[in-house]
Amino acid sequence: MKQLTAITISIGDELLSGKTLDSNNAFISKQLDLIGIPVIKKIIIGDVPQDIMDSLDWAFAQADVVTLTGGLGPTHDDITKSVLCDYFEVGLKLYPDLLENLKERFARRGFKFSESNASQAEYPENASILDNPLGTAQGMHIRHEGKHLFVMAGVPREMEIVTTGQIIPILSKLTQRSISKVDIHAIGVPESTLYELSKPVLDEYSDLKVAYLPKQGMVTIRVSFPSNSSEADQKLADEIYLNIRDLKPKNIYGRDDESLPILIGRLLKEKQASVTTAESCTGGLVASLITDISGSSDYFQTGFVTYANETKMSLLGVLEETLFEHGAVSEATVSEMLEGALNRSGADYAIAISGVAGPTGGTEEKPVGTVYVGVAGRGHQQIKRFQFGNNRILNKEMSAFSALNMLRLLLEEAQS
Amino acid sequence: MKQLTAITISIGDELLSGKTLDSNNAFISKQLDLIGIPVIKKIIIGDVPQDIMDSLDWAFAQADVVTLTGGLGPTHDDITKSVLCDYFEVGLKLYPDLLENLKERFARRGFKFSESNASQAEYPENASILDNPLGTAQGMHIRHEGKHLFVMAGVPREMEIVTTGQIIPILSKLTQRSISKVDIHAIGVPESTLYELSKPVLDEYSDLKVAYLPKQGMVTIRVSFPSNSSEADQKLADEIYLNIRDLKPKNIYGRDDESLPILIGRLLKEKQASVTTAESCTGGLVASLITDISGSSDYFQTGFVTYANETKMSLLGVLEETLFEHGAVSEATVSEMLEGALNRSGADYAIAISGVAGPTGGTEEKPVGTVYVGVAGRGHQQIKRFQFGNNRILNKEMSAFSALNMLRLLLEEAQS
Numbered sequence A, B: 001m002k003q004l005t006a007i008t009i010s011i012g013d014e015l016l017s018g019k020t021l022d023s024n025n026a027f028i029s030k031q032l033d034l035i036g037i038p039v040i041k042k043i044i045i046g047d048v049p050q051d052i053m054d055s056l057d058w059a060f061a062q063a064d065v066v067t068l069t070g071g072l073g074p075t076h077d078d079i080t081k082s083v084l085c086d087y088f089e090v091g092l093k094l095y096p097d098l099l100e101n102l103k104e105r106f107a108r109r110g111f112k113f114s115e116s117n118a119s120q121a122e123y124p125e126n127a128s129i130l131d132n133p134l135g136t137a138q139g140m141h142i143r144h145e146g147k148h149l150f151v152m153a154g155v156p157r158e159m160e161i162v163t164t165g166q167i168i169p170i171l172s173k174l175t176q177r178s179i180s181k182v183d184i185h186a187i188g189v190p191e192s193t194l195y196e197l198s199k200p201v202l203d204e205y206s207d208l209k210v211a212y213l214p215k216q217g218m219v220t221i222r223v224s225f226p227s228n229s230s231e232a233d234q235k236l237a238d239e240i241y242l243n244i245r246d247l248k249p250k251n252i253y254g255r256d257d258e259s260l261p262i263l264i265g266r267l268l269k270e271k272q273a274s275v276t277t278a279e280s281c282t283g284g285l286v287a288s289l290i291t292d293i294s295g296s297s298d299y300f301q302t303g304f305v306t307y308a309n310e311t312k313m314s315l316l317g318v319l320e321e322t323l324f325e326h327g328a329v330s331e332a333t334v335s336e337m338l339e340g341a342l343n344r345s346g347a348d349y350a351i352a353i354s355g356v357a358g359p360t361g362g363t364e365e366k367p368v369g370t371v372y373v374g375v376a377g378r379g380h381q382q383i384k385r386f387q388f389g390n391n392r393i394l395n396k397e398m399s400a401f402s403a404l405n406m407l408r409l410l411l412e413e414a415q416s
Helices: A023-034 A049-060 A080-088 A096-108 A115-121 A156-172 A191-203 A230-245 A260-271 A285-290 A309-316 A320-326 A331-345 A392-415 B023-034 B049-060 B080-088 B096-108 B115-121 B156-172 B191-203 B230-245 B260-271 B285-290 B309-316 B320-326 B331-345 B392-415
Strands: A006-011 A039-045 A065-069 A092-094 A122-124 A128-130 A139-144 A147-152 A179-187 A209-215 A218-226 A252-255 A275-279 A300-306 A349-355 A370-377 A380-387 B006-011 B039-045 B065-069 B092-094 B122-124 B128-130 B139-144 B147-152 B179-187 B209-215 B218-226 B252-255 B275-279 B300-306 B349-355 B370-377 B380-387
Touching: A006 A023, A006 A049, A023 A039, A023 A065, A023 A156, A039 A049, A049 A065, A049 A080, A049 A147, A065 A156, A080 A122, A080 A139, A096 A115, A115 A122, A122 A139, A128 A156, A139 A156, A147 A156, A179 A230, A179 A392, A191 A209, A191 A218, A191 A230, A218 A230, A230 A252, A252 A260, A260 A285, A260 A392, A275 A285, A275 A331, A285 A300, A285 A392, A285 B285, A300 A309, A300 A331, A300 B309, A309 A320, A309 A331, A309 B300, A320 A331, A331 A349, A331 A370, A331 A380, A349 A392, A370 A392, A380 A392, B006 B023, B006 B049, B023 B039, B023 B065, B023 B156, B039 B049, B049 B065, B049 B080, B049 B147, B065 B156, B080 B122, B080 B139, B096 B115, B115 B122, B122 B139, B128 B156, B139 B156, B147 B156, B179 B230, B179 B392, B191 B209, B191 B218, B191 B230, B218 B230, B230 B252, B252 B260, B260 B285, B260 B392, B275 B285, B275 B331, B285 B300, B285 B392, B300 B309, B300 B331, B309 B320, B309 B331, B320 B331, B331 B349, B331 B370, B331 B380, B349 B392, B370 B392, B380 B392
Parallel strands: A006 A039, A006 A065, A065 A147, A275 A300, A275 A349, B006 B039, B006 B065, B065 B147, B275 B300, B275 B349
Antiparallel strands: A039 B039, A092 A122, A128 A139, A139 A147, A179 A218, A179 A252, A209 A218, A300 B300, A349 A370, A370 A380, B092 B122, B128 B139, B139 B147, B179 B218, B179 B252, B209 B218, B349 B370, B370 B380
């Protein structure tokens, strides 16, 4: 079997104007990548019929698989289907079953069925329908001169279910060669340092492809290699991960789908322990990240958001003298926040954070981005001072993830 | 002056593989849009020299302004500069000042200066340097046959500062015609209903362009029109906004940069009042959204994350009988959470939320996505039951934003 390649096309003025991020094509790329069909180019175009036709010509000339998203909703910037009919010189076909379903669906949700929705039961004659269980716009599969065109609505969760439920099974039959990969996640180490450290290790292998992907103050090293057997792939991925992790075990915290909230959840469950949070500048973000994980109620019961000094005193028992002498952004205050959070929640572990998120409120001694992050178990505390940047949201995120990483280390240490 | 158009090119295997979202091009598009230079196409390509050259040919053939991002960092997937030298048939030029700055910068942050970083002081001979105050990779401006190429690093905050600080001032001098727009934000009303309602209003105007942009369970209607005088634009935008808002004043909550956290902050400041939060299934997200806003300490002092029943009792004084009789996900529990949060924080207003975020934990009576959202002032409560979907993160977001919208309505009501 030959190596198939893909091109993705997104339609939508809102994508061009920058108002909406093109997360759809990112999802499609990941899924195609997993079955060994690399996306070689992506293009984003406006709601302009001629541009859609030109893009189809351009994509069919370069790739075997073409996906087209956007332009199928009920609103009037939706022109894709009529363009497809023009492009392939076919008419529209009404699917009576779909029309019935559509009407029922609207009735069930208590919405009025309007004429602009009826067109969603019509599709170009040369298309096979790809079932979309979550919405009214079905996907389409059109075979064209030995190539495959897949067309989907732009609503992310509908696009996702059509991609994984319909498109991937169709394409999986056509491809065999695939790429395996391992994503290695690091926090608190600059990209250039990570590159310098990992290069000699990765250079030992042939045929690797390596990319450094920064996000939210963290970096992911993505290492891809040609797939062999699933067992051999697994072994190679494990080996690469462990070799890289050993370079900076405090900073390299996980791989693939392992996020810090998932990892601390796993560690806490293993120990049958719980964690509480006492947050000032992160304002509830740490608690929200922890509870993004399904099943987190097993190890998270209580969080304190103590934004004001009064609340640090009343909810956590921080002493007025401590706040007066050292300020709210200090090691002494965070230490008392940790102690108070443990005592008042009954949890086994605590995270506490106090800092200057910015963009205002900095001083000479504690400029914007100064954050004290603490973690504690019963009878043990660790507090670190960080100096982040000027962006409020990024400072919240980096503080929160740094705290989760410190908790991970504390939990792993307690384990060994 | 003629209407200029732009094409954006992003380089990076990580963008093609879907690992990273292309937020850079979205930012660039917004900025260019504001000065009346629409982006007509966007393309994303891999780290392949031939593809970069082909894209430059393709883009110069269609647009006046071309931007190229990615591929300037210190890691080895960075090939852009050498491709530019090949494309324009020029050599690299070393900037000694930049080399000095680079070395100083590394020393100051305590990192080792490595050889792979030295190349960041070299740029193609035909490029003008665009100062990047936040990083080591400078931007470039290359004039080519009457067209403009701008090249930037892929790190978002560096790309942003080079775009707004350098590129936009250069291009502003070349353009005059511009587009004005108003974004109208709605929550709790489906896109198709919003379309049906707003169409007759918007059809009264000529020359409008309308897009419906769904996000996190909310929809933004973006209305654009050719710019006239700034006063006339303002008047038209105001008029359109008010006409649309009056269709559904409870659901249409704001315009342009007005997010719900910003709006409730503004209303609370006006009343010199404060708000507290008591969160179960949202797990701190409401508090985190409120504290995303600089200056929120003026009106937010305390948040309770009461994930467990025990904590609802101990921190908020919810009665055991209430939890036993009605369950944690109930109007009765949320009512006591509101009362407890007000009493124990001393705040003037409260938000309380309890629901089944999912994907597990649903029952016949209260399926996944069932959420009770309450808001209260002194002596007044309002609690609503919502039925969201099966996605945990989306359920958290929709619950949080629905709560903020209910608080907005309560604050506006109290005002009039």
